Each structure stands twice: as structure tokens, then as C-alpha cells.
Amino acid sequence: MVLVLAIGDLHIPHRAPDLPAKFKSMLVPGKIQHILCTGNLCIKEVHDYLKSLSPDLHITRGEYDEDVRNPENKTLTIGQFKLGLCHGHQIVPWGDLDSLAMLQRQLDVDILVTGHTHQFKAYKHEGGVVINPGSATGAYSSITYDVNPSFVLMDIDGLRVVVYVYELIDGEVKVDKIDFKKTATTQSAH
Amino acid sequence: MEDEAPGNGTGNAGAMGKKGVPEWLNSSLWASSSSPPASASTTAAACLFRSPPSPKPEAPKRAPIPEPGSPPSPKPEAPTRASIPEPPRPPQPPSEAPRPSVEAPPDDRSPSRLSQEEVSRQSQLLAELSKKVVNIGELRRLASQGIPDDTGIRSIVWKLLLGYLPYDREFWMQELAKKRSQYKAFKEEFLMNPSEMARRLEESAGHKNEELETGGRGFLMRSEITHDEHPLSLGKTSVWNQFFQETETIEQIERDVKRTHPDMQFFCGDSSLAKSNQEALRHILIIFAKLNPGIRYVQGMNELLAPLFYVFRNDPDQNNAAYAEADAFFCFVELLSGFRDNFCQKLDNSVVGIRSTISKLSELLKKHDGELWRHLEITTKVNPQFYAFRWITLLLTQEFNFVDSLHIWDALLSDPDGPQDTLLRVCCAMLILVRKRLLAGDFTSNLKLLQNYPQTNIDHLLYVANKLRGSSAG
Numbered sequence: 257m258v259l260v261l262a263i264g265d266l267h268i269p270h271r272a273p274d275l276p277a278k279f280k281s282m283l284v285p286g287k288i289q290h291i292l293c294t295g296n297l298c299i300k301e302v303h304d305y306l307k308s309l310s311p312d313l314h315i316t317r318g319e320y321d322e323d324v325r326n327p328e329n330k331t332l333t334i335g336q337f338k339l340g341l342c343h344g345h346q347i348v349p350w351g352d353l354d355s356l357a358m359l360q361r362q363l364d365v366d367i368l369v370t371g372h373t374h375q376f377k378a379y380k381h382e383g384g385v386v387i388n389p390g391s392a393t394g395a396y397s398s399i400t401y402d403v404n405p406s407f408v409l410m411d412i413d414g415l416r417v418v419v420y421v422y423e424l425i426d427g428e429v430k431v432d433k434i435d436f437k438k439t440a441t442t443q444s445a446h
Numbered sequence: 447m448e449d450e451a452p453g454n455g456t457g458n459a460g461a462m463g464k465k466g467v468p469e470w471l472n473s474s475l476w477a478s479s480s481s482p483p484a485s486a487s488t489t490a491a492a493c494l495f496r497s498p499p500s501p502k503p504e505a506p507k508r509a510p511i512p513e514p515g516s517p518p519s520p521k522p523e524a525p526t527r528a529s530i531p532e533p534p535r536p537p538q539p540p541s542e543a544p545r546p547s548v549e550a551p552p553d554d555r556s557p558s559r560l561s562q563e564e565v566s567r568q569s570q571l572l573a574e575l576s577k578k579v580v581n582i583g584e585l586r587r588l589a590s591q592g593i594p595d596d597t598g599i600r601s602i603v604w605k606l607l608l609g610y611l612p613y614d615r616e617f618w619m620q621e622l623a624k625k626r627s628q629y630k631a632f633k634e635e636f637l638m639n640p641s642e643m644a645r646r647l648e649e650s651a652g653h654k655n656e657e658l659e660t661g662g663r664g665f666l667m668r669s670e671i672t673h674d675e676h677p678l679s680l681g682k683t684s685v686w687n688q689f690f691q692e693t694e695t696i697e698q699i700e701r702d703v704k705r706t707h708p709d710m711q712f713f714c715g716d717s718s719l720a721k722s723n724q725e726a727l728r729h730i731l732i733i734f735a736k737l738n739p740g741i742r743y744v745q746g747m748n749e750l751l752a753p754l755f756y757v758f759r760n761d762p763d764q765n766n767a768a769y770a771e772a773d774a775f776f777c778f779v780e781l782l783s784g785f786r787d788n789f790c791q792k793l794d795n796s797v798v799g800i801r802s803t804i805s806k807l808s809e810l811l812k813k814h815d816g817e818l819w820r821h822l823e824i825t826t827k828v829n830p831q832f833y834a835f836r837w838i839t840l841l842l843t844q845e846f847n848f849v850d851s852l853h854i855w856d857a858l859l860s861d862p863d864g865p866q867d868t869l870l871r872v873c874c875a876m877l878i879l880v881r882k883r884l885l886a887g888d889f890t891s892n893l894k895l896l897q898n899y900p901q902t903n904i905d906h907l908l909y910v911a912n913k914l915r916g917s918s919a920g
Contacts, residue, residue, distance in 0.1 A: 257640070257641040257642075284678075286690065287678065377665070378666040378668070379666065380662075380666050385666070409678060411641055411677060413642070418644065420676045431671045431674075431676045432671060433669055433670075436666060
């Protein structure tokens with residue numbers, strides 16, 4: 257039972273002052289084992305805050321991040337799953353699922369976590385699953401102002417993943433979940 | 447004269463052997479031991495030498511024997527010595543008849559490891575255990591003298607004394623089956639993490655989850671969450687929230703289990719045996735903590751559980767040993783039911799709490815040894831809480847080595863006065879046994895002595911504790 261937080265595109269302080277209070281009250285240390293952050297935090301204070309939630313923090317670089325040392329892509333293995341992380345502004349057209357699928361095949365991962373569009377998405381294709389946690393602060397994106405704050409928590413348990421989607425809609429936290437699993441055979445390399 | 451005696455002794459024995467052999471010599475007791483039927487006086491003498499020099503309940507019978515260290519004693523003693531064991535012996539043969547086919551462990555070892563008296567105790571215990579309905583009073587009496595190690599008797603006796611097994615043999619099988627399956631149910635209920643719980647719920651509700659490799663593309667279906675059941679939930683009824691709140695207790699349990707008896711291979715180390723034993727201890731303590739939210743887990747409970755689990759796990763009966771975890775759980779619950787109040791912080795100052803128990807010990811000491819009491823409490827101001835706290839809450843497991851503490855537990859569990867009162871008497875005896883050193887010492891040395899109690903002869907300690915019986919203090 258491994259809890260992995262996927263979060264990103266906070267754009268603090270440029271586009272939003274802070275995480276919504278209801279999100280902050282839920283995100284307490286001690287529960288989450290890993291954090292995958294898509295990028296665009298943008299400042300060190302946010303980095304420190306995320307670090308306090310979990311010791312294992314992975315960030316990829318977004319185009320507005322002040323810390324330029326983060327990589328463009330990252331891959332890691334958690335349990336039986338290979339996860340990939342990328343901010344997504346590099347993939348053109350932005351948010352295009354076929355292009356993201358290409359990146360996923362390149363990175364050879366089961367689950368790809370990307371952001372930039374500030375819209376939650378969970379999409380499945382032959383190569384695996386793409387998850388976009390959206391923007392945790394509800395910051396406006398390059399495409400639209402109509403953004404609901406959202407983030408994703410994945411519960412990886414053996415060969416099964418339960419994805420909990422947390423969205424703030426009209427001031428209330430709404431939680432949905434998505435269930436998927438992979439078969440035990442190794443993924444074929446492309 | 448020194449040279450004559452042995453020769454004469456053997457000569458006498460030889461003569462005895464050829465003539466009518468005494469009844470007790472023919473008892474199956476001798477036949478079961480693997481040593482060749484030695485001459486009467488030699489065997490008797492040899493056994494007598496091994497008897498511990500300390501006074502025992504059977505001491506009066508041994509009075510006429512010269513001190514064990516002198517084999518070549520005056521020859522007239524030889525026949526007397528040989529006949530001394532007689533009084534306890536004759537009652538043996540008849541009770542041995544119904545001895546069960548449980549192979550008497552003395553078969554496997556040379557008699558030099560067991561003294562005369564231990565062998566007899568063992569066969570008495572076996573006889574008692576083989577009866578259809580165990581006479582609990584008789585069992586208590588026998589057990590309080592000490593249960594022989596390494597024979598597997600202790601496992602059954604403790605289970606009987608703690609009320610886990612019913613007295614009537616007939617019901618053993620069904621009771622055991624019932625309790626063991628109940629434990630299994632507990633494990634399933636309490637040891638699951640929330641992920642698994644959610645998964646089980648899903649499967650029973652018949653939800654199908656998406657398979658990653660089944661090809662095709664599309665957006666993944668979202669489903670609603672019921673009852674706020676998500677990992678970050680702060681709701682009181684949420685299994686996730688409860689899980690995270692219990693992690694602290696569980697971490698504490700894990701830490702303590704890892705530290706239990708670090709010197710014993712059984713409990714500590716890299717072997718798979720140690721790891722599986724630690725797992726078992728952890729399971730038991732977690733389930734206990736969850737079933738008893740009032741008291742949860744307190745440091746020290748692992749020390750009370752360890753001897754129980756050790757004894758049951760080392761039961762030579764493989765079937766029993768396999769279920770040691772379940773048996774130990776219930777016996778632990780039973781044992782703790784008498785001592786729970788010691789672990790509840792809120793009760794510390796109440797009539798049933800640990801402070802009051804310690805003051806009872808103090809009163810007991812005052813009654814039996816006023817001089818020592820005055821010296822300890824008033825002159826040197828050694829507050830009994832400094833040493834007795836650990837003695838009492840951990841039932842003396844930390845004061846003696848493991849084997850000795852098993853012997854003490856034999857006495858504690860079997861005494862009809864109950865473990866609490868017996869414990870106080872044993873503690874008082876511990877103080878009295880070192881009175882010379884205590885009376886001569888000041889605060890520092892006394893405290894040091896009592897917190898690192900020196901190794902003692904346990905039989906002697908229990909004998910003294912026994913003598914303190916009588917009207918209990920206050």
C-alpha cells in the first residue's frame with residue numbers, strides 16, 4: 257500500500273497565493289510516501305512545503321519554475337509500476353493525447369504524469385495510462401481561466417492502482433476514484 | 447577408613463542385589479532411565495549429590511544425610527542412605543501405571559541431567575495431565591514446585607492454569623478449534639490495511655477494474671467515493687483515518703518487538719525463525735491493542751507475552767506448536783486481565799493501580815522484616831517505586847535470566863492465591879534474601895543492587911516466598 261501524490265502547476269506566487277485551505281487541511285505529513293510534482297511551483301517555499309509532506313519528492317521543470325536545476329523528464333519505479341513524470345509544455349500540441357502517448361513509449365513507463373493544461377485527465381492507451389493532476393491551486397492556464405483546483409493521489413497496491421481524484425468544485429472537495437490494474441507479465445519494450 | 451567405605455558400600459549393594467530386591471528398586475522409575483541398573487547405593491548416592499544444597503520442601507527427609515560433598519562417608523551410612531529415598535518412592539509405582547504413552551523424556555537423556563526429585567515431579571505431572579478430568583488443585587500444587595524444562599509439559603500446564611484449556615480432557619479438541627478459528631477471524635479483521643479492505647469491498651460488490659493491457663484507448667471511468675473513504679480523509683469513521691491514527695501505536699509495537707530479548711536466537715536475529723516469531727508477537731500485540739482501545743499498547747506488554755509465546759512455540763507436539771500464536775494470544779489476554787490496571791496510567795494513583803500495589807509490597811516487607819523495611823525506606827530512603835515498578839509490572843521477567851523467569855512464572859501462575867499476591871510475596875522474598883547487603887548499603891549501593899538483582903537459586907527464592915504465606919498484608 258503505497259500512497260503517491262501527483263500534484264503540480266501551482267504557480268505560486270504569480271497566479272495564486274496558496275493552496276486552497278481545504279486541500280491544505282487534508283495534506284498532512286506522515287501519510288504519503290512519494291510525491292510526483294509536474295512543475296511550475298514556482299518558488300522555493302512551495303518546494304519546502306512539499307518536502308515537508310513527504311521525504312521522497314520528485315519534480316520536473318516547468319517553464320515558469322525559478323529553480324532551473326530540475327530535469328525535464330523523470331522516471332521511477334514504485335512497487336510493480338514504472339512511473340514517468342514530465343511537465344508537458346514540451347509536448348506540442350499541448351495536452352494532445354497521441355503526443356503524450358509517444359512520450360510515454362519513449363520513457364517506457366506504465367503511468368505517465370504530466371501537467372501544463374491545468375485540466376484533470378486520466379487516459380488509457382495501448383502503452384499505458386496518462387494522468388494529468390491539473391492545477392492544485394486552480395491557477396489560470398495558457399488556454400483557459402476556468403480551472404478547478406485539483407490533485408491526484410494514487411494508491412499502489414501490488415498490481416493494482418486506485419487513483420483518487422480530489423477536486424474543489426464550488427468550494428467543496430469532491431473525491432472520485434479510478435481503479436485499474438496491470439497483468440503480471442512484463443511490458444514489452446517498444 | 448576412607449578406602450574401605452566405597453568398597454563396603456558396593457559390597458553391600460551387591461549383596462542387596464542378589465538377595466530380595468526392595469520394592470522401590472524395581473519401580474519403573476529406575477527402568478525408564480537409560481543408565482544401566484547401577485548398584486543401589488551408588489545411584490542413590492549419585493542422585494543425592496546432585497540435589498541442590500538449599501533447603502527445599504522435602505528437606506526434612508534429607509536431614510540424616512551427610513553433606514552431599516563427601517562420598518566416602520562412614521560406611522554405616524550407606525544402607526541408611528540407600529533407604530532414605532524410600533518414603534517418597536512407594537507412592538510412585540501405582541500412579542505410574544496410568545502414565546500415558548507420551549514417551550517420558552527421561553528416556554532420551556541420561557539421568558545425570560535430572561535429579562531424582564525432578565523425575566518424580568515430572569511423572570506426577572504427567573500422571574495428573576493424563577487423567578480425564580484434571581484436578582486443578584492437585585495440578586497447582588505440583589506446578590508450584592516447578593515444572594521440568596524442555597519436556598513440553600509446561601505448555602499444557604500453563605494453558606490449563608490460565609484457563610485456556612478446560613479441565614475436562616474431552617473438550618480440549620473443540621475448545622482449541624474454536625479459539626484458534628476465532629483468532630484467525632481477528633487476524634483478518636484487524637490486520638488488513640485500508641487498501642486491502644477497499645479491494646475486498648470492491649470485489650464483493652462486483653466492480654470490474656480496467657485492465658491496462660486490454661488494448662483500446664479511452665478515458666478511464668471515474669466512480670464515486672462513498673462515505674468519504676479516501677486516503678486523506680479526516681472523517682472519524684473513515685478506515686483510512688483510523689489506520690493513520692493507529693500507526694503510532696503500531697510503530698511502538700514494532701520497535702518493542704524488535705527489542706524483545708535481543709540475546710535470544712528465538713526472538714532476535716536474522717534467521718527466518720526469529721523473523722516469523724517477531725511477526726507473531728507483533729500480530730498478537732496489534733490485535734490486542736485494537737480489541738482494547740481503553741488500554742491499547744503499553745511498553746512492557748511485549749515482555750509479558752514473550753515467555754508465553756516461547757513456551758507454546760517450543761511445544762514438542764507439532765500441532766500445538768503450529769498454533770502457538772493463537773494460543774499465546776488468548777493466554778496473554780487472560781494473564782493481562784489480572785494485571786491490566788498496572789498499565790493504565792489513569793489508575794496509577796487509585797486503589798487498584800500500580801502505586802497501591804507497590805505500597806502493599808512495602809507493607810508486606812514491613813510485616814515480615816521490620817528492620818530491613820525501616821533501613822530501606824526510612825534510613826536510606828530507597829523508594830520502592832525505584833525498583834519494584836519493573837519487578838511488578840513485568841512480572842520479574844527482566845530481573846532474572848529467561849529460564850529462571852519461566853520457573854518463577856510456574857509458581858506465579860499455579861499459586862491458588864493468585865498471581866498478584868504471589869508476586870508480592872516473591873518480591874518480598876527477593877528483598878529478604880539480600881538483606882545483609884541491603885542493611886550494609888547506602889542509597890546508591892542499595893538501589894544499584896535492587897535494580898540489578900543478583901542471580902539467585904530460584905528454588906530457594908520460591909521456598910522463602912512460600913514461607914511468607916499466611917495472612918496477607920493489609
